[in-house]
Amino acid sequence: MQLSKRLYAIAECVPKESKVVDVGTDHAHIPIYLMRNSRAASCIATDINRGPLEKARLNMKTYGVHTIDLRLANGLKGIKEDEADVIIIAGMGGYLIIDILENSPQIVKEVKKLILQPQQDIPLVRKFLHTIGFKIEDEKFIEEDGKYYTIIVAALGNEAYEKDYEYEYGKILIHKKTETFKEYILRKQDKLTEIYQNISQIDTEYTSQRKKELEKETRMHKEVMQCIF
Ligand SMILES: C[S@@+](CC[C@H](N)C(=O)[O-])C[C@H]1O[C@@H](n2cnc3c(N)ncnc32)[C@H](O)[C@@H]1O
Secondary structure, eight states: OOOOHHHHHHHTTSOTTEEEEEETOTTOHHHHHHHHTTOEEEEEEEESSHHHHHHHHHHHHHTTOOOEEEEEOSTTTTOOGGGOSEEEEEEEOHHHHHHHHHTOHHHHTTOSEEEEEESSOHHHHHHHHHHTTEEEEEEEEEEETTEEEEEEEEEEOOOOOSSHHHHHHTHHHHHHOOHHHHHHHHHHHHHHHHHHHHHTTOOSHHHHHHHHHHHHHHHHHHHHHHHHO
8 A cells, every 4th residue: 555645754753562542543554564574563433423444444445554543532531541652643724733742641641652643733742742742753744636735743741932933934944944844934924924015015914913913923033044045
């Protein structure tokens, strides 16, 4: 089975012999890949909806993988403490990811790694991890089909970032300075300028608030530019 670039990048973050729980598995591509390639000791794949789990069941049959434990569940509900040492939550909004982790603290505090790929509100996820006593160990930044994705790998440990821009853009990504990340930062500059120009002549309560936000974003962006170029 050929994983998409995004899913492959996530799967590669899983340490060998892990007990993996993939929350919101949908097609179960990651668990299937992990079990076929002997990358995990066990895999539980959960989803809140029956449709995705049926899709997952069919995919397991197609790829001859029979050892994934499929569960209909909201987030981590129904997972026991000794069943997970790696939790993957990918392809969901940051608020939903935070909600899922917040609702099962007893499971989360037992895991060795959280592998998260929020679609939006990524800075909030970084901040949240620090507030629950997790350290961000690694981040990956990839581009697929014209979209950018951030993958965060966190483990228990105390950490806080000093600067707002480190939460906004990812301290590790800023240090890594990959070509994909640099390209994203350059595009972001054009985007911020364009949005600002579009509203610069309009004076309403909303636009004045938005201008302030954009000025803050631009300041953070400039700091990142100085770090990576
Ligand atoms: C966009 S798909 C992402 C699928 C896969 N994780 C990926 O990254 O390609 C989101 C999946 O999460 C499931 N989902 C949404 N909220 C959930 C929750 N609270 N608990 C478990 N699954 C959830 C949806 O049913 C859907 O199958």
